[in-house]
Amino acid sequence: MILYASPPSSAIFSISNASQQAKPRSSSTNCAHQSIPEAPPFSRLFCHNHSCLCGRRRFIEAATATSLFPLCPSMASSNSSSDYVAILNRVRPPKPDWYEDFYASVLANGMKSYEEEIAVYKSQMFANLRGKSQKVLEIGIGAGPNLKYYAGNEGMEVYGVDPNQKMEKYAREAAKNAGLPPESFEFKQAVGEAIPLPDASVDAVVGTLVLCSVTDVDMTLREVKRVLRPGGLYIFVEHVAAKGTALRFIQDVLDPLQQIVADGCHLTRRTGQNIIQTGFSNVDLNITSFSDAAFINPQVYGVAYR
Template sequence: SCHLAFLSHPVFEMILNPHYSPSLLSFKPNGRCNFNKNRRTQITTFNNGRQRSDSSPTLEESNESLSESLMPDSLCPRRLCSCGRRNFIEALGTTLFPISPSTASDSHPDPTQDMLKRVHPPRPDWYEELYASVLDTGTKSYEAEIAGYKSQLFTNLKGKAKEVLEIGIGTGPNLKYYAGDDGVRVFGIDPNRKMEKYARAAAVAAGLPPTNFKFTQAVAEALPLSDASIDAVVGTLVLCSVKDVDMTLKEVRRVLKPGGLYLFVEHVAAKDGTILRFVQGVLDPLQQTVSDGCHLTRKTGKYISEAGFSDVDINMAFLSTASLINPHVYGIAHK
């Protein structure tokens, strides 16, 4: 959820791309890159037609080949960088989900809550409520366009993942993808406690039983879960706004069971030297301020590729409804 409403003004579109036409989105996809014998990263790029081939040596070169001469059709991103949060509720939750037992005491504070305070200091209630409300109502166009990519990813969980953790769950836009998957239990975390009511409403709309959805205020750098306890971790537009990407990915690997899956959708920096990359650099400080820490210039695909997963399949795409936060990487990493 990375969203700057004022950037939808036509002036920004003319500055970034005065000669834009839909034909600019006709680009050639790239392919696979092996980092070592034991960790394979497959890179595939997609345009709106979802063409595919296998021929790219690095993720950065895939990004460059996509970004060159490509400008999205507007500068009005539809998402605010989502990172979800709130205290996990009582003992019932602990019997249903593999929550790490708290060791908090007056002399030894809970490390999960300590990390929450350090990386996500408390915000005023009005700010967190406003942010959650805007995120809930201002991402419809983005979610409609990204739906095909997300549906493709979530089919990998059907009937296979019963315990799912979603980091940065936000208002719960992904919960509808669990509909019809009997028995799946979703544990969502987000540092913004105001996200909970929206996420719970989304869970009800998706048909998840109340006992199969839990929300807690926490950060991805310190997941309140036991080692090797989760079948799948889902994160969409999260790594742009965490304080420590490496620590977050280390935590994802820690809580995954052997063979577990990490599903991700993230926006990344455009190619160096392009107008879009220049604008991202200029607006990055403002984006971090108004979008709860979201960075426009992170090379998140590289972080994921080098995080130590046994196998990583990374795809890339440009979205017309998310021009400032283009391109996107999405895919699956295997523990």
């Protein structure tokens, strides 16, 4: 079943500061704690006062002195790296190298038509980062398809995390093509449920087509909120379950297979509800569908404010 979407209005995302209330429109939801339909819907991280903002020692991997996002000395320990790897492996058990290589290649080369269709939406959302965000974390950065929209901004520093280490070479190439200096980009193998960064340490978090594959959606969203500074932005695009349609029937049938072949991707999650219920100060959430997205429709997209 093919669903089509019309381009978004140029006035969907107009943000002057983090507390501004975005104007709702017929196809969007502007809320902090409001139900929505199921579907059709880093310079450096600072150690303030010489102590880390976050006490999540077991979730932090020791970093070297050359790291773009160094950890405070109090966060490092002789076994912190092994502890972090244990958490990573528990949340996402290691997969064979051939699978990781193959999946990274598929994402890097097989999403071009989708990226072309969603480009107008992403251009509007990522415009919110211009002049407002210097330290950006992208979870599930994959092959880096979003970097071209924001990484070229002057003074931008980007920290990309992904559980698939094979994504790094593609993400670095995308960062280079976007004009981001090598010293301003760092990739770390990590999961969204345990982001290896201190509290309130980034200006923005980016995540597109990520929450479908994490083990715990709510834990990942709490981590997103934790690492955001007050006034920070969370920019998201996620596919969600269709409701009461033939497409939903297809999603229910294919969901178990999708999880196996697409690195844990779920087709029937209600991710929009999860985002709204995380406790952001405001959420501008929109729903649409894409002709090149097949059964990963509809999709929610927007900006949440810390």
